[in-house]
Amino acid sequence: MTGGDGGVGGGTALYGVIIGLHFCIAVFGKEGGGFMRGVEMGVGEIELVVREALVAAGADFENAGAVAETVVAAERDGAQAHGLFRVPGYVAGLRSGKVNGKANPLPQRAGGTVVRCDGENGYAPLALKRCVAPLAECAKENGVAVLALTRSHHFAALWRETESLTELGVAAFACVSYLPSVAPAGGASAFFGTNPMSFAWPRSGQPPLVFDMATAAMAKGEVQIAAREGKTLPPGCGIGADGKPSQNPADILKGALLPFGGYKGSALAMMVELLAGALVGESFSFEAAEKDNGDGAPPRGGEFIIALSPQYIAGNGWDEHAESFIARLSAMPGVRLPGERRHKRRLDLGGRVVDEGLLGRIRGMAE
Numbered sequence: 001m002t003g004g005d006g007g008v009g010g011g012t013a014l015y016g017v018i019i020g021l022h023f024c025i026a027v028f029g030k031e032g033g034g035f036m037r038g039v040e041m042g043v044g045e046i047e048l049v050v051r052e053a054l055v056a057a058g059a060d061f062e063n064a065g066a067v068a069e070t071v072v073a074a075e076r077d078g079a080q081a082h083g084l085f086r087v088p089g090y091v092a093g094l095r096s097g098k099v100n101g102k103a104n105p106l107p108q109r110a111g112g113t114v115v116r117c118d119g120e121n122g123y124a125p126l127a128l129k130r131c132v133a134p135l136a137e138c139a140k141e142n143g144v145a146v147l148a149l150t151r152s153h154h155f156a157a158l159w160r161e162t163e164s165l166t167e168l169g170v171a172a173f174a175c176v177s178y179l180p181s182v183a184p185a186g187g188a189s190a191f192f193g194t195n196p197m198s199f200a201w202p203r204s205g206q207p208p209l210v211f212d213m214a215t216a217a218m219a220k221g222e223v224q225i226a227a228r229e230g231k232t233l234p235p236g237c238g239i240g241a242d243g244k245p246s247q248n249p250a251d252i253l254k255g256a257l258l259p260f261g262g263y264k265g266s267a268l269a270m271m272v273e274l275l276a277g278a279l280v281g282e283s284f285s286f287e288a289a290e291k292d293n294g295d296g297a298p299p300r301g302g303e304f305i306i307a308l309s310p311q312y313i314a315g316n317g318w319d320e321h322a323e324s325f326i327a328r329l330s331a332m333p334g335v336r337l338p339g340e341r342r343h344k345r346r347l348d349l350g351g352r353v354v355d356e357g358l359l360g361r362i363r364g365m366a367e
Contacts, residue, residue, distance in 0.1 A: 039359065040351040047072045049359070050087055052366035057094035059101030059123075066125035070156045075352050077342040081221030082157045084354055087362050089155060090123065093297025099123060099153050107131045113142045119152030121300065127152055128161045128303075136168035139307035147305040148280035154178075155298040158198035159212040159339065165307050166202035166210070173199045174305040175272040177285045179292065182216045183256040185266035188243035190256035193285040194220050195272035200339075202310070204319050209326060211338035215269040216257040223249045223257065275304040 047068045054064035067090055074083035093099035103122025107130055110116045115135050119127045131147055138145035158174045165172035178193030196219070200210035214220075217237045226233055227249035238252030239245055246252055259265030277284040282302025283291065292299040310318040330337050 037356045038353040039356050041354050041359070042351045043072050043076050046075055046084065046352070046354065049362055049366060050084070053087060053091055053362050054094065054101070056366050057091040057101065059094055063101055063103060063122055063126050066129050067123050070125045070160060073160060074157060075354065076346060078345045079157055079342070081219055081225055082155075084358055084362060085221060085225060086155050087358075088365070089296045089298065091365050092295045093123075093153060096293060096295040096297070098293050098295055098297055098300075103127070105130060105152075107134045107147075109134065109138065110148075113138060113145045115145060115147045117147065117149045117152075119149055121151050122153065124149065124152045124154040124303065125156065125160075128164075131305075132161065132164045133168065135305065135307050136165055136170050139170045139309045140312060143309050143312040145307045147303070147307070149303040149305070150280055150282045151300060152303060153298045153300055154303055157212050158196055159200065159210050159342075161305060162198045162200035162212070163208055163210055165305075166200045166208035169202055169311065170307045170309050171199075171201050172305060172307050173197065174303060175276050176303045177273050177276045177283075177288070177301055178220075179289050179299055180285045181220050181257050182259055182269060183239060184269070185259060185263040188239065188256075191286065192216075192259070192266070192269040192273060193288075194257065195269040195276075195285075197268070197272060201322065202319075203323065203326070207339065207343040209337060209339065213260075215259055215265050215272060217260045217265070218257065220253075220257065223252055227253060276302050280304050 050068040050071045051061075051064045054067055055061065059067070071083050071087060074080065094101045100121040103120035103126065105117050105119045105122060105127035107115050107117040115131060115138055117127050117131050127149055131149065135145050135147045154176045158176065162172040162174050175195065175197040176193075177195050180190040180192065181194055182192040183189055184191050192215070194214040194216040196212065196214045198210065198212040200208045202208055218233065223233065223237070231249065233247045233249055233252070235245065235247060236258060237247070238255060238257045240248070240251035240255040243255070246255065259269055273284050276282065277287075280302040283300065288299035288301050310322070314321075326337070329335060
């Protein structure tokens with residue numbers, strides 16, 4: 001969603017430059033019976049197309065820009081389920097009037113270690129972009145700080161906000177709930193959202209250690225893409241409308257996803273509901289569904305972020321101590337640090353292959 005990508009969120013010139021659309025590469029693939037045609041596109045051009053579509057749908061330049069940066073970061077880092085795939089949903093929320101495209105969210109220090117931000121019913125990227133610095137400052141002053149973001153529409157990955165906080169020297173944990181789409185362990189119908197959470201740890205001179213995961217066995221966006229491409233899912237991802245296990249993504253979208261790890265994932269999903277709902281003063285997933293207009297855009301909800309200052313809590317030497325742990329972990333054969341693949345993709349400054357049909361739809365929205 002937002003954050004410390006060293007490019008888009010940091011405002012470097014690279015992603016503000018229009019690199020251009022390259023039609024010299026046409027990629028054909030057949031996966032699970034579905035044909036895809038892709039084109040290579042510069043990240044700057046992706047940002048421009050997304051921004052234009054959002055402005056045409058009613059967003060102001062700043063809100064559109066913050067969402068476009070989020071989409072670009074996802075495409076650049078290989079997280080397509082949170083990239084261009086989400087743009088029709090972003091546009092739908094603006095067109096229906098559910099989402100305020102001219103929101104002006106302002107973080108407020110609520111005293112002590114709490115920062116509050118009223119998202120003014122807008123998309124989350126702009127609010128989060130403005131909240132990162134005051135939240136990190138509060139954590140450095142007190143050792144710990146909490147952000148309660150309310151009246152916001154979250155549609156992206158969480159690593160953007162947690163990574164951006166590590167750039168300011170603090171560790172971070174974030175979580176959000178969503179519309180009911182996951183059956184609790186032992187249940188046969190959706191009750192929890194996919195309820196993702198992310199944790200990021202700052203490292204000096206190295207990319208942060210970061211994970212971002214749904215508490216569902218698979219993120220809903222990945223299931224939707226699998227359905228679009230005609231893929232079959234692994235066992236254990238979800239159940240159909242009849243409550244029986246299914247590997248067909250279309251059936252699962254009519255039924256429910258399953259939590260990862262059975263009762264363990266279900267307990268974590270419950271924790272996210274309480275942290276991102278009751279604790280910040282926002283809706284649970286089932287309450288969000290009752291209020292939602294069903295336009296395909298994300299529902300209104302809250303986000304919980306906690307920032308922690310290792311320097312304040314542990315004192316000098318915390319970074320060297322953590323690095324000794326990370327070095328031993330990463331030296332184990334077969335081990336890959338979470339987020340490592342995404343950061344390696346970030347070093348590739350070339351274009352990204354995007355779905356041509358989807359791109360055409362978004363261009364049509366911009367026009």
